[in-house]
Amino acid sequence: MEQLFKGAVRFRQRSFEKHKELFKKLGQGQKPHTLFIGCSDSRVVPELITKAMPGELFVVRNIANIVPKYRISKEYAATTAAIEFAVLSLGVENIVICGHSNCGGCSALFKSKEEMANIPNVEHWLDQAQYVREQVEANFPDVQPEEREWITEQLNIVEQMKNILTYPLIAEKYQKGELKLYGWYYVIGTGEVYNYNMETEEFELIGA
Numbered sequence: 001m002e003q004l005f006k007g008a009v010r011f012r013q014r015s016f017e018k019h020k021e022l023f024k025k026l027g028q029g030q031k032p033h034t035l036f037i038g039c040s041d042s043r044v045v046p047e048l049i050t051k052a053m054p055g056e057l058f059v060v061r062n063i064a065n066i067v068p069k070y071r072i073s074k075e076y077a078a079t080t081a082a083i084e085f086a087v088l089s090l091g092v093e094n095i096v097i098c099g100h101s102n103c104g105g106c107s108a109l110f111k112s113k114e115e116m117a118n119i120p121n122v123e124h125w126l127d128q129a130q131y132v133r134e135q136v137e138a139n140f141p142d143v144q145p146e147e148r149e150w151i152t153e154q155l156n157i158v159e160q161m162k163n164i165l166t167y168p169l170i171a172e173k174y175q176k177g178e179l180k181l182y183g184w185y186y187v188i189g190t191g192e193v194y195n196y197n198m199e200t201e202e203f204e205l206i207g208a
Helices: 001-018 018-024 047-050 078-089 102-107 120-139 145-164 168-177
Strands: 034-039 057-062 094-100 181-184 193-197 202-205
Touching: 001 018, 001 102, 034 047, 034 078, 047 057, 057 078, 094 145, 102 120, 102 145, 120 145, 120 181, 145 193
Parallel strands: 034 057, 034 094, 094 181
Antiparallel strands: 181 193, 193 202
16 A cells, blocks of 8 residues: 555646646546447456547446446446446547456456355356356357457457447437447557447457
């Protein structure tokens, strides 16, 4: 924790001072242009990957970058509420759903109930992505573990893109061209980011 305390001091003395006018403006409100839905993984830092400044991204993070299908819930639906707020209250223009390599959440889809017994809430959360596992097992039964890993991670991104379009007002804005939707795959070990091309159904390296 000492490192974090020192970091807070350095932020105030250096980064804040450098961008004081920006923070003064942000102190009055926010107008992010993009909703970024990513994994909670500590190695995935949206602002670092995109080089975005404070105020540009409205970030939602959870295990395996899952987008629950639309429903009006009496539970405390944090991800659904954040998506609703970003699109309907803040008026974001873009949605990025970003998965990544070596994702523990995607890997856990293939674990047994015994292996998941000590993390029941995680197991329940991942129930929403079991369809991804089923597709991988049905269509890629003989692939090696490393290949299965990235197939699962990328297919999961595509499925979450479908899920977010179950939100009626998001689907309406998307169909009218008022809202753009992107699926990104971030490779931690190389720094590469791939964007999903809906026409070719392939992930393409950004900047290639």
